[in-house]
Amino acid sequence: MTPGEIAMLELSTGPFTARIVPEIGGIVTGLEWRAPDGKRHKLLHAPNGAVPTTAHSNMFGTWLMVPFANRAFDCLIDDGERAFTVPANDRSGNIHGFGRQSAWTVLGMTQGHTVLEHRRTEGPDPYRYRATQDITLDDAGMTITMAVTNEADTALPYGIGHHPWFPCAPDTRLGMTAAGALVFGEAFRATGSALFSDGGPYADKPVFAREHETAWSLLGWNGVARIETPSTGLAITLTASENFSFPVVWAPLGADFLCVEPQSHAIGSPSEAAARAVSPLTRLQPGETLEGWLRIVPETL
Template structure:
């Protein structure tokens, strides 16, 4: 485990377990320590199943490849199964990452895939940096195969959610889901979509959105704890997923480069596809998480 520190912020990073940022804590102006990322006491990172806390990289695609299929209209192949419906979140979260650099408030991690039953061969770099106001994670994935392949990228932060937590963000469109998050089409959203006014998030039922053309900023406010979090991301990660099961004490806002199911579902691919990278070509993106007192 690596510990990062900058001013009032502390982070715990586990390179050997999926390169996960397992916790991000912030000491507010009144001295109280807030968990900026959802991180239950005693939670231990694992590569057996997706971690329901912290924040971790998704590569070489984000979210779901149903039935383990990757098909961008030019190539079709299968990837190893790691969930009941196929492959979820790619391979990075189940890999050990190498530490390329580490100092007080900064680390650079690398994950390489050099073998496997599918053609994916790539290098992913996470540059995780704390400053006194927040955490910035820069991501890049480079195609190291000898042929062009479809790639995606993203990060999966989990945030605490209470009964009064509000989520504010805008987007121009979203997927239309059929069964089990499989896209059957897309839609344009009026007036910025369902979270444009910053409504209370908790609804008593599962919430699931794969947004298109995001405004680039999401704000999570919980008056009962006095914490507000602003999440921003690069234009290359403008297809965020918002998800939480019914009654959960967390919510997810996941900046990513393509829609849910884009590896396998024609409707998702039509709305926001993976990016086809030539050998040696790189896809980049970044996200920033900044806390403040309210």
């Protein structure tokens, strides 16, 4: 490896290949599937030539959000018992935590499996933790099991999630149901929440909206999302653990990707009282662990 070159791991099992860059946020930069007809499909949005970075959020692959998911507006962490600030990494405050900007250590690796670790042992805020990602390929898909353990000497609020970016074409349909969603004011800041009477905007598996920015912070998701693209003959089923029932669905105007982000709390729960009221962070005592998982399984249409 030459100076400046990024070290990449490659996992391979059956028809699946995954590429992972531990030193750049532990990101899974690509996941590919060889279908029974021999056609190869990208299961994660992965533009040719895209290079991962810690300077900003990588808009491809999938990566862990820790010690909280999505936005802490004005860098504030406030769970109603304790309030403090964290370093800014976005104009709005802190987005997606520290894991995506950190180097991860490889604890072990086989042909179709690896375990990565990221520890935060210092900083201007009280967060001290150990985070892990267990990434496994099998003959049907990829599973990522993630965890964060509070290694501070005091109880702290935590959240986790993963941020997959999926390919999206003009005919791509998204199907998923939820009990409700946050109501957004300016810049995705929650002003309240609302219940759905019909399972939400994707209950009937509509064509995913591409003519405007899409942003939902869903509540009470049942843990299953299905993405179908007839023009490519590909369907992807995303499932997640029960405690990841607050996913974000997002895509900007005209994007060739869509994000369905399983996470343990809603947008803004670290800082906004309206979000915290319906999806608080998890308060971990020293040594306690918060964990969850997601799974990606493809099939042909």
